[in-house]
Amino acid sequence: MGANEFAKLPHIGESLKRKEDLRFLTGQGNYTDDVQLDRQRHGYFVRSPHAHATIKSVNAAAASKMPGVVRIFTGADIEGKLGSIPCAWQIHYPDGSPMREPPHPALASKKVRYVGDQVALVVADTHEHAKNAAEAVQVEYEELPPVVDMLSAKDGPALHDEAPDNQCFKWTLGDKAAVDAAFAGAAHVTKIDVVNNRLIPNAMEPRAVNVRYNRSTDETELYVSNQNPHVERLLLTAFVMQLPEHKVRVIAPDVGGGFGSKIYLYAEDVALTYAARELNCAVKWTAERSESFVSDAHGRDHLSHAEMAMDKDGKFLAARFHTHANLGAYLSTFASAIPTYLYGTLLAGQYATPQVYVEVDAWFTNTAPVDAYRGAGRPEACYLVERLVTRCGWELGLTQDEIRKRNFVTAFPYQTPVALQYDTGDFHACMRDAQKLADVAGFDDRRKASEARGLLRGMGYSSYIEACGLAPSNLAGALGARAGLFEAGEVRVHPTGSVTVFTGSHSHGQGHETTFAQLVAARLGLNPDQVEIVHGDTGRIPFGLGTYGSRSLSVGGAAIMKALDKIEAKAKKIAAHLMEASDTDIEFANGEFTVKGTDKKIPFAQVALTAYVPHNYPLDKLEPGLNETAFYDPTNFTYPAGTYICEVEIDPETGVVRVDRFSCVDDFGVIINPMIVEGQVQGGVVQGMGQALYEHGIYDKDTGQLLTGSYMDYTMPRAANFPNIQIGHVCTPCTHNPIGSKGCGEAGAIGAPPAVINAVLDALKPLGIDDIDMPATPDRVWATIQQAKQA
Template identity: 60%
Template sequence: MSSTTGIGASVLRKEDIRFITGKGQYTDDVNRQGQAHAYFLRSPHAHATIKKLDVSAAKKAAGVLDVLTGDDLAHDKIGGLICGWMIHNKDGSPMKAGAHPALAQGKVRYVGDHVAVIIAETYAQAKDAAELVVVDYGVLPAVVDMNTASKGPAIHDVAPDNVVYDWHLGDKAATEAAFKNAKHITKIDLVNNRLIPNAMEPRAAVGDYDAGTEVFTLYTTSQNPHVARLVLSAFVGIAPEHKLRVIAPDVGGGFGSKIFIYAEETVCVWASKRVGRPVKWTADRTEAFLSDAHGRDHITHAELATDEKGKILGFRVKTKANLGAYLSTFSSCVPTYLYAPLLSGQYDIPAIYVEVEGIYTTTAPVDAYRGAGRPEATFVVERIMEKTARELGQDPAAFRRKNFVKSFPHQTPVIMCYDTGNYSASLDLALEMADYKNFGKRKKESAKNGKLRGIGFSAYIEACGIAPSAAVGSLGAGVGLWESAEVRVNPVGTVEVLTGSHSHGQGHETTFAQLVSDRLGIDINSVSIVHGDTDKVQFGMGTYGSRSGSVGMSAISKALDKVIAKGKKVASYALEASEKDIEFKDGRFSVAGTDKSLAFGEVALQAYIAHKFTGAELEPGLKEGAFYDPTNFTFPSGVHICEVEIDPDTGVTTIAKWTAVDDFGNVINPMIVEGQVHGGIAQGVGQALFEGAHYDKDGQLVTASYMDYTMPRADNLPSFQIGMTNTPCTTNPLGLKGCGEAGAIASPPAVINAITDAIGHENIAMPATPLAVWTAIQSSASKLAAE
């Protein structure tokens, strides 16, 4: 049984039957009796005061139940949205967080900001009535460019220069000293382009207030329903936690953007009591572009110091991070603690110093997006590694290998302590799979056809399962980052696992069941996974940062240990043997050295009928819970090699070959892991070649639809060559590291390193569109002509 459905088996995804037959239940599928519909009137301006807001005509429009504004929020003492991670400035003072009301209070700060909500019998009526709302805006200059943001005007009064924080990490003096001793210094300027998440399912919410029980229920597209409930209770003040139920049913993709607590769900749940009717909202695609939290958006200058042999001596990095108009739920930690500690990469770097400025602009809030800080760090590290190898005239693979961390545990100068890894093993396998030694031949072949061929490396490090709670708390996190699980064994031996993790594409219903099937020796179809409902599941922290395996499954594993221990006790009574003689293997409890045994289901039944023991001896039942707080991050790593072919006549880049060798430690379901790698690479290639949010100087989002925002598509990608190495994580019981973000972290620098190799210079930014590549080739051609 365990060989086909246990750990390590490519079990087909149990949840896919309902998804591909249209039987998934998403938030938009939820329709409550008497439900009304919300339409949000949004700001057409990037930056403006609201001089007058008159909703009287809209209130009288056909079908309208109510029109609510920021004044109504204030009247009901509903608090603003919060940022859950306090960052301190270099001088120790706290960051400058401006207020973030769910509906504007006197000012709008980005195109798409929420001005008022119209609640009507139908969505069309709400939309019609929105046209009757009179808003007199006092338009202010937009603040779009991070480099000039300090000139103002101030977006929030608390931050007059539009700087949220000025933060640093590492040893400045040691790094300066390293640079003084350097033989060579490589310098690079990079832009990490702004991305829009584009989950297939847009955000949605249904708020439903029960006046009888005084309980609010919120159905919402969330990756972490308990965190949503905590924030909406403790900070926004909708209702105490025991009077607020949050349900995140099937969720169609998150990529981070559904971690956060947004204005719309806050308003829907609050308004359901105001209007006495359930209130529903589903974003249209334009709203998703405008108001989902965006990702990335960094400007960085970095310098790498090396000695005469090409050993790295020091690394210094200066980054400006665009945080948008408001601080979204975890925005502040993304360019700081999720970014700077990754800047040591896979390398033994004696001294690192990082400075990060968080900047307010009149654009959509920016927060975690697949990889969250780690792709940005990897882009900096792997671009400058490639550039340094080129400047030193060294082979990029050999240069990396020379600087790899080779003994573990390894303490970096930027917080992280890598428990384990084998970076050379991944590199060796990747070089072989990519047929690196024959690249020169392929390049010549391409040249014959008038094409430019290039190869690029990315040797990335990931940090998943952000933890331990005490450590992140000391760095400013407002929450703990453990996970919970409860294993409920039914009297017939079937099992329900209640997990604080949340699945929105990851396949937990399959992989978590594989763990249970493996450990308890029962049929995988006897296991169901319950998640996403705060009334069913104990408090949990949710899914993000590739934590569901390493943290969520570790919690399940701990609970399973307890179930087996309790089962042994029950079996000892049922089999009339000493508990210490009871062995559990392949789904049977047996008495050592005898042929006496009971199947797992029989022991479960004994636990519930409780005929063989007294209450004084043993509690009936078989249900155990566990909370797992990791002792460290996990550190997946790997090497991706990208080979591109460029058509110099058009600037079109084709990915000719992609090799990914990842070390995720132990793997539960190789098929699902490969799927995660595929999706991650596609998203990373999307960032490198296609995607880029573009605001014009007035703060209008030019790329607000698929007409202008380029998504990666299947025909943009080759068939990936996927390899794996395995050095199990040493700090969690299952040896898991996490795989959800690796592809998106690894791939952008691999693509750009390949393109810069092909065109012969470093001057190209992401996304490397045909226009950008053609322009870059023109400049290299003119450079050649001038030489």
């Protein structure tokens, strides 16, 4: 079944209410912290108060004697007994040499490398006893100068012996000679320097672990708030603890948000699993919010220089980019992939730029590890490209829409100069529809009305494209991925005709239990209520790579579709036997099997019952039952794209930026549930606005202390900060998956930041201001206005 036929099925395109919301909204969700196990103890971590220091000694004698304490584990206790926590993607220097990959211990034993680094784990009978004892553990440190600034990392003290200059890798992509030649003959060159500010993820549910060990069976059961149960198990067993994989079960129950920050195997997971096995009991830990600020993997943190070469008419000839990427103190699971293959390959944007070249220098610093955060490399690329393109237009006297229209890709498939091939799209349609939705024609009148009130008004554009559903596995492996990128799905039809689906994709807010049920119900002619979705349990799911990169429907859903193909093929054989026909003459639609050219038909439920009660069954040809499994490995990425238009008002007396209007037109291919998609877009846009206007993780350069370690100092966006977000859609179905979907979960966080900042700069342009860094806080905007007045 092709994507166009699939899109016409019942339930596809219906805004059904989410099944899962009943338990979430009535307090009946089952999160990791809700899990209570027999013989359960509680863990609490002793964390470094210093950004960079050697550990002289750890004295836990007094703490060990405190009430309720079971045992205290230090780095020395586990040194040599556990492997290093691995990075899942290996990057190479231009000369082919591998990146520097220093050890990442579960507990620091000789040196701490950022504020929050784990030094010891206290296990006690209650959380309070564990916390009290942790505060009594005495650690003697010898402080070392910290390295926080990427630009001075090369000359700073080394964090790791394996990287004496603190560089993890240098990476390049593109034809440098061709780019340099294009620049030499350009009529105009635009340059820009951009900061992509560090973000601190703040999921509603902090990270949590509850791990149980049964010595009699040698089985470990790990409950964890994680987007990636099978990958968590693989890394934990094969690379760190050398355990039999079949003896470890990872269960991720309801996950209260992740946005990428719960993809990884964290040091806490390893230390707690080791402790549970040593003590032959269950050990539970739930992060306090202050712990999350310092120990969750952070996002973004790039410093970039970009240049665009153009002809006299504003046609792009070549682009070149150089980026410094902060990786933090250790390599997290996907850290090395973010500023390379998930970033550099998107620097063509929506534009038919003939040549693109990018260099990336990645650095270790005394800060929390940096890894994937909603969008993972794509927001960094989009922000850089869209800021650059807007500047190109302004320098050439072209409007923001005109500079884009002159350079959009128009013919598909389109091979970019940075490896990716876009299979389909309609960038002009997204722009056209976004301009209508935003009422661009009425902007001048609104600007004059703002000026009459002493306010500045600006409009900003962003035309984003992203690559979703990482693929294919063989290509990713050649580029350094240390895991496959496929997905698995199992469809189990019950005798009554109802269905249970087991998917390797895991939900942390995307609505899989509803969307996947619609997909299956549409194919089999069922009511979505007859379909149950099971995820997040390595003991029940064949395998899976989890949820990230907007891959759930385009990869996980495609695996389910392949399993449904097998179900349909077998069911046709059963139906053919029941109706005394050839299976090649059987058609299936709307839940009924029919014989071509006759009025013979039987419902799907009858076939399902026959499969399990095989009294009249071709046993010589078919096994009983109706249960199929399939794996899907994509042949290409999917490419969601769109245009966002933001309109802001600025009070020049206070520097306060108010988002007055925000309009989005996205091309996500075939949409299963528009309501869920709109929720994803709105949430992503708000996160993107948060980066543009409010959020910024800041470390003190002298001490390495996190200055934004609480909600008192780190501003999260609130509903009252934003207008109603207007949403529209264009549909060009993906050409290489059976659903035709492209992914929607990250789009808002990718497209929103440049739209907001371009709007802020459009408002400030009459004052002679052409640059401002994120976040555009009132203080920063006001100070920039004052400097412009004094210039």
